[in-house]
Amino acid sequence: MGDFIINFSNWIWDTPMLVLLMGGGFILFVYSGFLPFRRLGHAIKLVQGKYDDQNLPGQISSRQALSAAIAATVGLGNISGVAIAINMGGPGAIFWMWMSAFVGMATKYFSCSLAIMYRGKDSYGEVQGGPMYVIEEGMGKKWKPLAILFSVAGVLGLLSIFQANQLTAVLRSVLLIPNGLDSGDSTKWVLGISMMLIVGVVILGGIKRIAMVASRLVPFMVGVYFISVIIILIQYIGNVPAMLQLIVVDAFTGQAVMGGAVGAVIILGARRAAFSNEAGIGTAPMVHGASKNNEPVREGLIAMLGPFIDTIVVCTLTALVILLTGVWESTENDGVRLTLSAFEMALPGIGKYLLMIAVLVFAMSTMFTYSYYGHKCFIYLFGSKKADYYNYFYLLTIVAGAVVSLEVVVSFIDGMYAVMAIPTMISTxxxxxxxxxxxxxxxxxxxxL
Incomplete structure (x- = not known):
């Protein structure tokens, strides 16, 4: 089963998915008149809450929507996903993550504007947004199979098994194994069950509790991570220009671990960027569609800040830490353990604990938000009355994520993300x-104007 999941993920992320996400995003970028560059300043003013109106339809404010969306994107995709990209595709993979982010800003602008423009209602009459409602309300009933396809893939692909897997790995590496407290699989089960209970307390309170917790955790987790990274960069400041040059040069020479093919590095960069910022996948429109906003364009402008913050800023900082410390060339560690090695080398004694705190908050906040995404897909398919069944299913899979292998987890999520992107990009x-x-x-x- 594991081999089938891995092979399916590799197949679907070949050229067609690259064309769909990066090609489609580039078309939207040009079609918008390069709006992400021209209107970035206005978007920053909007997110300050100047135009918020609590009496408008919706469940949360635009700022809370952005915080919840960033809670799902600024997370382990930035810490572990970047490490996976460098480990498999070399420094050049980061350049293609940048390119994906720029076109992803346009994709998020269009998709999240549509989420407000074509909102629907669930079986309880609650206003809802997301690609499934955009497809049904904006394109018509005959396109409903696309909406169903998105929702089915969302129920499966928006599980937090990757977060559970990587949080388990870092807790074992930092706290348990060095102190002789790890007992293999049984430890994974204990950690998985503990995470399940903590996440359950938050997600069973609904989107308002999720958004409230996310809006408090996001500034904290970004602050802790930024301070740690900046301290490391100061130590290696003289080598930063050389590392940035390496990223650009390697993107076109393709001297990568996975075979040296430039096309393969582009695919890898796009794949990891999609996991990191989720532009074109369709997750952010679900939470932005719930915001108290009657201006589609305004919500789209706020949403497009997500890929910029996530990939251009946070992923670049992580990549520089890994490249500056040289651990990507001197260790066989992968995922979060590679980033952990970089932090430990740059900040001996405390680095691994700082990263552990960041990973803990990143992972937990993402688990909260992903539950909302999957919950909305489940409601679309089966109705609000059965919504609680999804929460229980979601919580149980956290335990499963803690005990299975990283390769299978990443391939499964990548595969479902690709399936979600098909209806999202077509409708956008x-x-x-x-x-x-x-x-x-x-x-x-x-x-x-």
Whole structure:
């Protein structure tokens, strides 16, 4: 079964998925008139909450929506995903993560604008958003099979098995194994059950509790991680330009661990960027679609900040730490353990504990938000009355994620993300003219043209 999952993931992430995400994103980037660059300043003003109105339909504020979305993206994809990219594709994979992020900003702008433009209602009459509602409300009932495909893949792909797996790995590596307290598989089970109980307390409270916790955890976790990384970069500051040059040069020479093919490195970079910032996958539109906002363009502008913060800023910092310390060339560690090696080398004694704290908060906040995403997909398929069944299923899979292998976990999530991207990108490109018209109208009204 494990081999089948790995082979399926590798197959679906070959050229067609690269064309769909990066090619489709580039088309949207150009079609928008390079809006992510031109309107970045306005987006920053919006996220400060100047235009929030608590009386509008929806469940959370735009800032909370962005915090919840970032809680899901700024996480282990930045710490472990970057390490996986460098380990498999060399420094050049980071360059293609950057390219994916820039086009991903346009993709998120369009997809999250549509999430407000074409909101639907669940079986309880609660306003909901996301690709499944965009497809049904914006494209028509005949396209509903696409909405079902997205939701089925979402129920499976938005499990937090990767977060559980990597949090278990770092806790064992930092706290248990060095102190002789690890007993193999039984330890994994204990950690998995503990995570399940903690996550259950939060997610059973619904999106408002999830958003409240995420909006408090995100600034803290980003702060701890940034301070740690900046301290490391200061130590190696003279080598930073050389590492940035290495990333760019290696992106085109393709001297990568996985075979030296530039095309393979591009695919790897796009694959890891999709896992990191989720642009084009369809997760962020679900939480942004729940925001108290009646301006689709405004929500889209706020949402597009996600890939910039996540990949351009946070992933780059992680990559520099790994490259500057040289651990990517001198160790066989993968995933979070590679980043752990870099922190321990740069900050002996305390580095591994700082990263452990960051990983703990990153992983837990992502687990909270992913439950909401999968929950919405389940509601679309089976109705609100059966929603609690998904929560129990989600919590049980946390334990499973803690005990299975990293390769199988990553391949399973990658495969489901690819399936989710198909209906998301089709609907986004199909309805892009609606967003462009709304954009022109919005900035005319705002006096920004």
């Amino acid at each position: 490109v199909y309805l892009a003219p609606k967003v462009k018209a709304a954009t022109k109208d919005y900035f005319n009204r705002m006096g920004k």
